[in-house]
Structures are given as C-alpha cells and as structure tokens.
C-alpha cells in the first residue's frame with residue numbers, strides 16, 4: 326500500500342504545482358525582493374497572497390476607463406457588497422496601468438501594442454505566482470477590426486497569428502529571435518461560444534491577426550504613410566480571410582505565447598465593427614458577455 330499512497334500523494338502534489346501559475350525564470354527565487362515596477366507593488370511592501378490569493382479570472386483590455394467600467398459591471402453581476410463606483414485602482418501609485426479586484430476577478434488595462442501588454446504580462450504572471458494563485462484563466466477583452474464579418478460580431482480567437490498568418494510570436498532575446506507558439510486553450514473557447522449562443526450574440530471562432538502597427542500594418546489607407554494601393558490592401562485582407570483570420574488587433578500573439586509558456590489557460594474575445602470608410606477598421610468590446 327505504501328508505495329501506492331506515496332504515488333497518489335506525489336501525483337496530487339504534482340497536480341497542485343501544475344495548477345499554480347508558473348514563472349520560467351530561475352533568478353526570481355534568489356531575489357530578496359521582487360518589485361513589480363509598473364504596478365507599483367512589491368513582494369516586500371505588499372502581502373500579495375493576502376491581496377490576490379483568491380483570484381481565478383483575470384480580464385485584460387487596452388483602455389483604463391474600459392477596464393474600470395468592466396470591473397464595475399462585474400461587481401454588479403457578482404452582487405458584491407458595497408458600491409461599484411467606489412472600487413479602487415490598486416495601481417494608483419503609477420499611471421502606467423490600472424487594476425481593479427472584484428471578488429475572484431482581476432481587471433487590468435494594458436495599453437496599446439505588444440511592448441505595452443508584454444510588460445504588463447511579465448508583472449501580472451509574477452504577481453499571480455507570488456500570490457500562489459491556482460486555476461487562473463486569463464481573458465483579453467479586446468477591441469479589433471473585423472475581417473469579412475458583420476459589425477458587432479464577437480470573435481473568439483482560435484489561434485493568434487502574425488502578419489504572415491503563422492501561429493507564432495517572435496521575441497528578440499539577446500539579439501536572437503526566439504519563436505513561441507500562440508495556440509490558445511480550446512476548452513475555454515468552446516465555453517465562451519456556448520455563453521454567447523445562450524445570450525443570442527453573433528459569435529464566431531476564428532484566427533486573430535496581430536500587427537505591430539495600426540495604420541500601414543493593418544492595411545489602412547488613412548495613415549500619415551501609405552505605400553500600397555486600395556487593390557493591394559484588399560488582396561492582403563482576402564489572403565488573411567482565406568487563412569482563417571476574422572479580426573485584426575495588436576496584442577494577441579504575445580498574450581497567447583506568454584500564457585502558454587506559464588501554464589495559464591487563456592482566451593481572447595472581440596467585438597468587431599466596420600467603420601464608414603474602411604473595409605476593416607476600429608472596433609469596440611462588448612463587455613456584457615460573461616467570460
């Protein structure tokens with residue numbers, strides 16, 4: 326019996342560890358203090374397990390106001406005590422990002438583009454690790470431009486792809502390019518799809534293309550620079566559509582890659598909208614869908 330029991334305990338212990346948010350940096354353990362600079366939090370000045378240990382869902386999005394509105398919405402939906410308008414920005418010591426905690430939900434802004442969300446994700450993953458959070462699911466509630474979709478359609482990202490429609494994120498480390506996979510969690514996508522259908526919200530699962538620029542990078546004709554024709558733009562969007570791309574934004578690949586490496590379940594959800602003068606254009610996030 327003894328070896329079997331030991332085996333069970335080891336498995337349970339391994340499962341317990343697996344469910345924890347993992348950091349992939351051996352230096353972190355040797356540090357006396359870890360300062361999360363852009364959150365204005367630190368392992369020495371804040372009791373992170375006490376503040377964040379019960380977090381199960383992290384929802385991130387670009388704008389500070391939108392993530393505050395989302396937190397207030399969640400406060401209301403979860404019927405938490407107190408007034409939604411009174412929730413406090415945990416990162417008020419800095420104006421880089423804002424962060425609100427409502428019950429088991431953390432709502433954080435990340436700014437625009439890969440570099441901005443990447444800094445936030447490094448510190449968020451370390452925060453969840455230091456706080457000993459387990460079974461955490463991350464969502465990006467994004468704005469995006471739809472490709473070949475009716476305005477208002479929600480896109481749940483299947484794969485985040487780069488400008489060549491490849492499911493990968495390239496990070497330059499010490500002058501060398503490291504390529505990481507950007508596949509997202511399939512189970513979470515299907516759950517989100519079910520939520521949408523039960524609420525009658527037009528929703529598709531499709532690939533999301535991540536670009537490093539809002540204008541030329543996304544084939545817009547109204548930037549300060551434009552070196553291509555209207556036809557060339559349409560040809561590129563056609564190819565993107567054929568490759569399964571249903572929306573375009575600027576953060577998905579690094580979001581997917583970092584969550585994957587650190588063992589976090591993740592998903593992205595967008596509502597796309599067509600602007601007047603572009604085939605694909607700016608969009609907004611409909612945050613009334615629970616995720």
Ligand code: R2B
Pocket residue numbers: 387436437438467468469539573574575576607
């Ligand atoms: C969508 O909208 C922003 C640009 O307007 C950017 O953050 C993105 O991905």
